[in-house]
Amino acid sequence: MRKSMYWDESLSVGCDLIDGQHKELINLVTELEESARSGLTNEQLARALKFIVSYTRHHFLAEEELMKSIGFNELPHHRELHNELVHKVTEILLQMKEGKDPEAPNLIQFFIEWVKKHVNEEDRKIGTYWRKWSNGAKVMDCRIKSVSERRAAIIPRLDKLKELFRIKLIEIDDFKAKKQSLFEGLFVELGPNKIAEGLSDLDHFLKVDIIGSKERDMIIEGYLRKLNPEADLEVISEVEDKLIFVRLLRERELITEEKFNQLKTRILEAI
Numbered sequence: 001m002r003k004s005m006y007w008d009e010s011l012s013v014g015c016d017l018i019d020g021q022h023k024e025l026i027n028l029v030t031e032l033e034e035s036a037r038s039g040l041t042n043e044q045l046a047r048a049l050k051f052i053v054s055y056t057r058h059h060f061l062a063e064e065e066l067m068k069s070i071g072f073n074e075l076p077h078h079r080e081l082h083n084e085l086v087h088k089v090t091e092i093l094l095q096m097k098e099g100k101d102p103e104a105p106n107l108i109q110f111f112i113e114w115v116k117k118h119v120n121e122e123d124r125k126i127g128t129y130w131r132k133w134s135n136g137a138k139v140m141d142c143r144i145k146s147v148s149e150r151r152a153a154i155i156p157r158l159d160k161l162k163e164l165f166r167i168k169l170i171e172i173d174d175f176k177a178k179k180q181s182l183f184e185g186l187f188v189e190l191g192p193n194k195i196a197e198g199l200s201d202l203d204h205f206l207k208v209d210i211i212g213s214k215e216r217d218m219i220i221e222g223y224l225r226k227l228n229p230e231a232d233l234e235v236i237s238e239v240e241d242k243l244i245f246v247r248l249l250r251e252r253e254l255i256t257e258e259k260f261n262q263l264k265t266r267i268l269e270a271i
């Protein structure tokens, strides 16, 4: 069957990590198109939508970080478009929870059209902007990194912050907040599926005294607050990782004991 959307170099935003996510997104759209043709049950549809919300939120955060780092001038508008999609899909999910019929084919069609238009028109602008300023170079510091590279990349940025604080250009509160978001960025980059890797990065930084144990907790909590427990759980593939995820949420009281037990039961059902 002919695919209705392909990735090609003209869609590149100059960053392997984001390009890879766009390829995955295009694959997802193609798969959805195919399964929608044979008809989806409401349950299948809800699962697909939860995945979409979670995946796109993770992807959008990473893409917004990229736009910030290259100084892309249309970031506020672009972010608005992202938020609109997340709201729309979340709203539909809520309606489905209340038992309303979501008109599955229209919904899937809406998402497919949104992705095609957004990647083709809006995301393409990021690449065009970047190529204009960089003569076609890849965005520095933007590709899938090895563990040691990922960890090493944070050090010069932290040193820069220390320097800014030392010469009194930023306050201690600015320093602390920025340091926290720098480390939260590790989790954002890895995505909810690799939370265990993010935790082992933090343990490494704790061991070499770059962060304290209180900071470690605040970083984890800060990141978890950005997530949507139920939707993000859907993107995590391994049972162990799913359990780590819900346990972290419970430990930090971001979900109730009742919710924790509910999620745990659902995870164990898959075994």
Ligand SMILES: [Fe+2]
Binding pocket: 063, 078, 082, 118, 122, 123
């Ligand atoms: Fe985008």
